[in-house]
Amino acid sequence: MDLQRLESYQAGAGPDYTDHILHKTVLVGDSGVGKTSLLVQFDQGKFLPHSFAATVGIGFTVMLLGDSGVGKTCFLIQFKDGAFLSGTFLATVGIDFRNKVVTVDGVRVKLQIWDTAGQERFRSVTHAYYRDAQALLLLYDITNQSSFDNIRAWLTEIHEYAQRDVVIMLLGNKADVSSERVVRSEDGEMLAREYGVPFMETSAKTGMNVELAFLAIAKELKHRAFQQAHIDEPSFQIRDYVEAQKKRPSCCSFV
Template sequence: MLLGDSGVGKTCFLVQFKDGAFLSGTFIATVGIDFRNKVVTVDDVKVKLQIWDTAGQERFRSVTHAYYRDAQALLLLYDITSKMSFDNIRAWLSEIHEYAQKDVVIMLLGNKADVSSERVVRTEDGETLAREYGVPFMETSAKTGMNVELAFLAIAKELKERAVQQLDEPRFQIHDYIESQKKKSSCCAFI
């Protein structure tokens, strides 16, 4: 499930992942909730993701709260060019802790990294907040596709590992997976 303030790029993020395209220009904000499906391969196993795109406006929050409890993973986005969207992350996390399952996978994403010339939220601030809440973090760009697929694949791998994990096996570490993928591409900021 994609969460975050209106205008942070949730719909573009989803379209980039699903279709490999960027929605340029202006478009109508998501009203209520929408979803898309995509099958990905994780460790030679096909995994079907059903990704819910939520409205970021306050007036739709009561609608989206109802979907939190069934979500297995939440990708929480802010816009690196909007201090307000970053400042609102704590409120989003509070709602997540109130309405979502206790073991829900959460990932923090600083979107719009392609417009770093307009950056007002430092990468370090995103890293610090993620560390405080114990969640993985990376910066992304729905426009260029930077780290979009990695975010979803890391979530899919975490969910797959949880589903098949034996009690005596070491637990999959999403942070370690992201770091290993970062080293392969060496283009991203993670904690």
């Protein structure tokens, strides 16, 4: 559901969102038969006449999780479009998603990123999607203590509903608002070590570590996929990679 339609539902136009059931439809067929054009026609109501490159062959689903207001939607838009939308956001209803292709060690990797509602009343909807995600980015707001305190509850839900080997990364968002900080960086580091997950602080406003978070996830998922396919792949540890990259300027390649 695009942002314009999403806002119309949030504003009360159209049917009550509680009456909606989310379904998935998969397009299959030989390369070149027009699957991508069919999807673009449905999503955007137009036909793109130029030749498409074949759809990326390796792809993964990444979910953004965390309390309402921690900045998940802004985080996604910063990654997808390189922009920060200032002003007050209406809370996401149910599930929204965006796609982006990243280049990892010369391999094109498609990420489908699901932006989820943080409010309790939508949890039954988001729970149904946990098992389809290969990676989860769990966000809290460094200026909101309760959003950090609730991380343990989110991790409990993840362990209950998600795949056993799902990739998890903990992110302390809104790091640009340092004057209003109430959660220390050290507290985030300690919690991440307790659960054995990588951690970094991010800013959807400035873009700090946003691309790095997604690239680290993409590298880990690509590494796992190649291992399963018995393709020679250099060893990779996502936590070591994140710690090393946090000390360097971003070197990500995005298309």
